[in-house]
Amino acid sequence: MRVQGYVIHTRPFQDNKVLLDVLTQEQGLIRAVWRRNTKEARVTPGSFLLHELELSGRGELKTARSVEPLESAASLQGNGLYSAFYLHELLERLVPTNLPVEPLFILYQWVIVNLRQGVPIAPLLRRFEVGLFDELGMGINLSCTARGEVLRSTQLYQFHGKFGLRPYLGDQPKVRPMIYLDGATAKGYTAGLWSNRSVLSMAKELHRAWLxxxxGGRELKSRDLLPAAEFAGERLWQVPVFRFEESIK
Structure with missing residues (x-):
């Protein structure tokens, strides 16, 4: 069986063998054992490159007979490299093996291409997180209230992980929400307005809590590599508040 995929994690196995975790277009995230020959004693398949793999085996752990790159090596550096590590850790932690996720494969490929080209990183990561949530059936619904009511742009809402959006009426909530946001910001998020500063800032805070x-409280090691800043904006009952602002051009 031949598949195309990106190697997102490697670790030593027995003798000259390596365990590969590969995001494939055909079968999602798969795990395979690859035996290096004597000349490849210290060689592992390059990250962020599309490979063609010849696989065998009927169980969950496959045997990689061959692993051949389909494109020339292209390096990532600095925050672009750390961002790619972050994507890999999300895939490792959240995506079940042998679950076809072709839209996520295509999205990952798109992000890697844009990271190589130096495109602003934050919108790429937020877009990938949205695609990951949707593909795993854990998408965030900010298109309407929990009761299905149309959002009003100037109304302030509270967002709960279990209950969704609820209008904020001025009282202290019995259950602490993840964030507060106005209807315009929620609409911008649903429309994918990643160029808007308010939407992007809100998505970062919300996605972090969602993840x-x-x-289950497990730390993402790759977060320590990326720039981090405590939210310094408006708060209500110690919870971040996001209000829509038109982006300055």
């Missing part, structure tokens, strides 16, 4: 819940 923390999905990971």
């Amino acid at each position: 923390d819940a999905a990971l």
